Amino acid sequence: MSNRLIPERLTQADLSALIKLNESVISSAPPGYIRPKSEADLAAIVTGGSGAAFCIRSQGELVAAALLTYPPPQVAGLPLFPRVPPEQWLDGAAFFDGAVVRPDMRGQGLQRALFDTRLAYARTQGRRWFCAGVHAGNVVSWSNLIRKRLAIVGMAFFYGYPLFALLRAEDADAVATDGPSRLVDPYDLAGHERALGAGMLGVDLLDGQIVYRRAVRADTIGQSVIRNVAHPERASSAASA
Numbered sequence: 067m068s069n070r071l072i073p074e075r076l077t078q079a080d081l082s083a084l085i086k087l088n089e090s091v092i093s094s095a096p097p098g099y100i101r102p103k104s105e106a107d108l109a110a111i112v113t114g115g116s117g118a119a120f121c122i123r124s125q126g127e128l129v130a131a132a133l134l135t136y137p138p139p140q141v142a143g144l145p146l147f148p149r150v151p152p153e154q155w156l157d158g159a160a161f162f163d164g165a166v167v168r169p170d171m172r173g174q175g176l177q178r179a180l181f182d183t184r185l186a187y188a189r190t191q192g193r194r195w196f197c198a199g200v201h202a203g204n205v206v207s208w209s210n211l212i213r214k215r216l217a218i219v220g221m222a223f224f225y226g227y228p229l230f231a232l233l234r235a236e237d238a239d240a241v242a243t244d245g246p247s248r249l250v251d252p253y254d255l256a257g258h259e260r261a262l263g264a265g266m267l268g269v270d271l272l273d274g275q276i277v278y279r280r281a282v283r284a285d286t287i288g289q290s291v292i293r294n295v296a297h298p299e300r301a302s303s304a305a306s307a
């Protein structure tokens with residue numbers, strides 16, 4: 067059997083395998099790293115109702131999966147993504163969500179391969195604003211996204227979990243930066259808040275640090291860090307990817 071690790075669109079026939087892979091990865095991931103989805107939500111995404119799902123197989127088995135989701139109609143925009151023009155939010159934004167890789171298959175670039183496939187697909191759907199929310203402690207995941215040219219544009223404390231909001235725009239000017247850089251340790255949450263509050267975006271990685279630079283368009287100042295009321299009973303649904 068061929069064992070080329072190539073992403074493909076996931077179909078309804080794979081739904082139960084997707085649910086199983088999700089459950090096993092979520093149960094062993096640190097709390098808040100990945101947002102659990104109901105079977106109904108996953109089914110709606112797989113069938114194209116609210117996004118699309120992609121997977122990678124090895125030896126015929128599903129070993130990695132990732133979702134592309136569209137903003138729900140009832141949500142006009144998110145405070146963390148003020149750079150996305152409100153009128154483009156519904157039809158123009160897409161979320162990179164729910165990347166799961168079986169532990170024995172990690173470190174081979176599968177998350178990044180699934181990112182490329184989802185980006186290409188999102189573009190065919192006319193999406194121009196690519197968003198993600200990643201737990202601040204999930205170094206592997208946000209490092210991958212920064213390498214894929216998403217910028218940290220905000221931070222939120224959702225249900226107690228610190229979350230980076232990341233954004234890549236088809237119009238690169240929207241997240242363009244210039245000027246001197248500031249290095250922030252990934253775990254220095256106050257340092258991220260200060261950089262974001264000063265109108266900087268996290269755009270690069272250097273020696274394990276995040277490189278912040280001043281945003282050319284300063285339209286996120288004052289909106290880059292938000293704190294939500296804690297809902298401990300929903301804590302496990304904090305993050306997306």
Ligand SMILES: CC(C)(COP(=O)(O)OP(=O)(O)OC[C@H]1O[C@@H](n2cnc3c(N)ncnc32)[C@H](O)[C@@H]1OP(=O)(O)O)[C@@H](O)C(=O)NCCC(=O)NCCS
Binds near residue numbers: 099100166168204209
């Ligand atoms: C996050 C996850 C999807 C990454 O999948 P993956 O396919 O292993 O990722 P990739 O192979 O594309 O990238 C891994 C990269 O991180 C690097 N890496 C691994 N561990 C690392 C660490 N502790 N710190 C920093 N970098 C690390 C690897 O070296 C690799 O980089 P390289 O290719 O330049 O060597 C996977 O670990 C996973 O399923 N985690 C649990 C669920 C989860 O957190 N999902 C994401 C939610 S936002």
